Amino acid sequence: MSYLKFKKIIMSLPGPLPTVFDQVDKNKTKFIEVLREAVAIKSISTDVTCRDECTKMVLWTKKKLEALGATVELKNIGTHVIDGKTYPLPDVIVGYLGNDPKKKTTCIYGHLDVQPANLSDGWLTEPFELVEKDGKLFGRGSTDDKGPVLCWLHAIESYQNCGIDIPVNIKFVFEAMEESGSEGLDELLYDVLKPSGFFNDVDFVCISDNYWLGTTKPCITYGLRGMCYFFVEVECAAQDLHSGVMGGTVHESMADVVYLLNSLVDKDGKIIITNLYKEVAPIFDGEKEMYENIEFDPIEYKKSLGAHGLAHNGDKIQLLMYRWRYPSLSIHGIQGAVWEPGTKTVIPGKVIGKFSIRIVPDQEPEVIGKYVVDYLNAKWAERGSPNRMKAHMVHSGRPWTADPKHEHYAAAARATKHVFKIEPDMCREGGSIPVTISLQEASGKNVMLLPVGAGDDMAHSQNEKINVKNYIEGTKLLAAYLYEVGLLK
Incomplete structure (x- = not known):
């Protein structure tokens, strides 16, 4: 791009944005180095041996916020028990920057913990050493969620470095247990922060903990599916048996659990469980048109997955609707069965089939749990096996949706156009972020997911990355976004 064209684009931006954007560009190298520091902290919340690292990450972030002038508290959220031992949960950062009653107030949520990662898992680089290659920043947490959290801090810093007043008041809720189910956070939100009035002056809630649908076009997310996770346990004997000695003399547990799992969903992915679709929210006016306008190529999607075929005959609208706004059922595995390579001839004495259902508005976990257990008990009665069977829901999270026509979303769409010069897609996502609905209920305000990363960032997987462009343009x-929200009346 020529200098004159670049200058023309910059000067077309409203208010302070040309100056702020220029400041972001000038600090590109510095911002990448800050991310390098963050990635080096092994804040793996699922590994209790890394609990000190989680605390280190919390304290590191607290220091960064205080350097920006924020008032910060560390909230103790107690302990939890793992394998009979009690461990402290890392503190939650709660704070604010600015308290001007004439300004709007945005509450920002993010998480500082990460998934486990080892070079031996198939990483091409050390996962806790940020590596820049081909315009990409590889490292655990780079996109989920340390990079986006830092984008917020860099945005604030860029305003301050220009001597420009930040357009809104900002409140912060940053935790370090999200990858472990956000243990203790709901109690803090509902029982401490809400009664204390923390959310009283909050106008909007914004979360950057998700990704674009693809790799080139930005989006804004207004819905997530929830999840119900189930175990179905079948026991045929008090111990494993030898198929050559006992085969043919017992009703085998594996045959029973495979029968039950096979009764859940048909070959096209339709869930067979009675009443499962009963509470699914109807399609609202204009919803199908929204799907039609979303940039999504089923052929490229199939290729990116390495899939042999797509459901629903590869129809774009149907694929998106069944990915986001309809429930899906996935079978994940059978505990107790032989999984090692080779030809072991054991009859498992007890096996546990594991599956989950991604639920959608207006489905409630407790209701779905009852439908599933009742259905499996009925199928078990049909089976007539003498074995012991127990079906139960292990854990769950509710779905979330917001109004994509809300002024909050319109402000974010304008912000997106300022940066990327294109109207963003309004999307749902198939995954689950339970804290989203918790923040919506605790605050009583509109919540939005505003992603920074791209759809190929490989969060939770090997070689997680964030593009340098996404990191800088995301800032x-x-x-x-802060500017546009500040203009709302």
């Missing part, structure tokens, strides 16, 4: 996006 501009959040700066523009």
